[in-house]
Amino acid sequence: MSAPKKVVLAYSGGLDTSIILKWLQSEYGCEVVTFTADLGQGEELEPARKKAEMLGIAPEDIFIEDIREEFVRDFVFPMFRANAVYEGLYLLGTSIARPLISKRLVEIAAETGADAVAHGATGKGNDQVRFELAAYALDPEIKVIAPWREWDLTSRTKLLDFAEKHQIPIAKDKRGEAPFSVDANLLHTSSEGKVLEDPAEAAPDYVYQRTAHPEEAPETPQFVEIGFEKGDAVSIDGAAMSPAELLTRLNELGGTHGIGRLDLVEGRFVGMKSRGIYETPGGTILLEAHRGIEQITLDRGAAHLKDELMPRYAELIYNGFWYSPEREMLQAAIDASQAHVTGTVRLKLYKGSVRTVGRWSEHSLYSEAHVTFEDDAGAYDQKDAEGFIQLNALRLKLLAARERRLKG
Helix, strand or coil: CCCCCEEEEECCCCHHHHHHHHHHHHHHCCEEEEEEEECCCCCCCHHHHHHHHHCCCCHHHEEEEECHHHHHHHHHHHHHHCCCCECCCECCCCHHHHHHHHHHHHHHHHHHCCCEEECCCCCCCCHHHHHHHHHHHHCCCCEEECHHHCCCCCCHHHHHHHHHHCCCCCCHHHCCCCCCEEEECCCCEEEECHHHCCCCCCCCHHHCCCCCCHHHCCCCCEEEEEEEECCEEEEECCEECCHHHHHHHHHHHHHHCCCCEEEEEEECCCCCEEEEEEECHHHHHHHHHHHHHHHHHCCHHHHHHHHHHHHHHHHHHHHCCCCCHHHHHHHHHHHHHCCCCCEEEEEEEECCEEEEEEEECCCCCCCHHHHCCCCCCCCCCCCHHHHHHHHHHHHHHHHHHHHHHHHC
8 A cells, every 4th residue: 555645533532543643654754634522422522632642743634523413313214213222232332433434434535535545443453444334335435544553652662652652742641550540531431451351350339420320320210202204203201302312311211220231242343352331321211212213113024024124234343334235225124114214202211221111102003902911892803813823823734743653
C-alpha cells in the first residue's frame, strides 16, 4: 500500500488515539483529519477538539458531530425489529455502532479529499473487522490504516514513552495499567480486559457504570407503557419522542432499576473467546417491549420464521457485515413483517427485571372469543380438532405400525 497523503482518523481525544494521530503524522508525513462522534457515550467532546488543535490539526479538519438520532433511527431500531441477540444474550451494542462510524469516516474522506481512513482498534478484536469491512463496502478504493497492526508500540511503557517524546498530555491515571477498557454509546457500555480477564472471577461492582445494583434498586416496581408504530418505539407513557430521546429515557428507567446487566464469554469473529461486562438498560426494556407487541400483532408463521432468521442476522452484525447484501435481504424480510406491529405494551420494572404485563393494539390478532374457556357462542367448533389431530397423527401412526411389525 502506498503511503497515504491525507487520513481521516476516528478520534476519541483519549491517549491511544492521540498517539495514533501523532504516529500517522510522523510515520507517513501525511495530513490528518479527525472525526469524533457523539453516539451518546456520555462524555464531553469539546476536549477532543482542543487536544486535536494542540496536536496541530487545523480547525477546519476537526469534525465533531452529534449522530445520536441517526444511530438509533437507522441502526439500532432496524436491528431491534429483528429482536437480534448474539449467542442468545448479547444485544450487539458495540457492533451496531461501527458501521455508522465507518460511514462517516468514508463520507468525510470524500468531502476533504482524503485517500485513507484510520481507526484505533487492536489486531486481536472484532472492531478492526467491523470498521474495515464497512469502509471497503462503502468505498472499495479507500485505504484503511490500522496502527495497532503496524507499529512497534507493543507495550504500555512504549506508548507512554512515545507520548512523552511528542509532548502528548498523559493523565496521571494513565501511567499505571488501566483496570479495564470501556466502550460506550447510547445503546450500551462494554467493559473488557484486566480485572475481567478471568471468567471464573466475579466482576467488581465498580465495573458497572449505567445501572444500579439490582439488590439496591427501588423496592417499589415501576410500570411504563411503550407505544409502537410499524415495529419502532415512538412513545413512552403517551409522550411522543424521537428515537434518541426515547432510548435515553429508557436508559434512565432501566439504570434506576438495575436492568440490563450481562456477564458474557463470547466467541469473537477472529477466533478467540473473550469475557465482557455489558450494560444495556434501555435496550433490554426495548427488546422485551418489542416482543410483547409482536405477541399479539405478528402471525405465528411470520414470528417463527423471524426467530429462525434472527441468529444469522445477529451474527452478520456482530461480524461486521452490516453493509452486505445478505443483511439487507434479511432486513427487507424483517421490515415487511413489521407492517402491523403497532400498539402499546405495559411493562413492569423491578430489581433487575423487566416483564411484559399488558399489551393492546388495533392490529391485534388475538381473539378472546376463540380462546375463552366460557361459552364461545360458536366462534370455534371443538369437534373440528378431531380431524386436525387425525391428519397430523397419520404419519406417526404409520411409523409406529412399521416399528411394531418389524419387531414382531
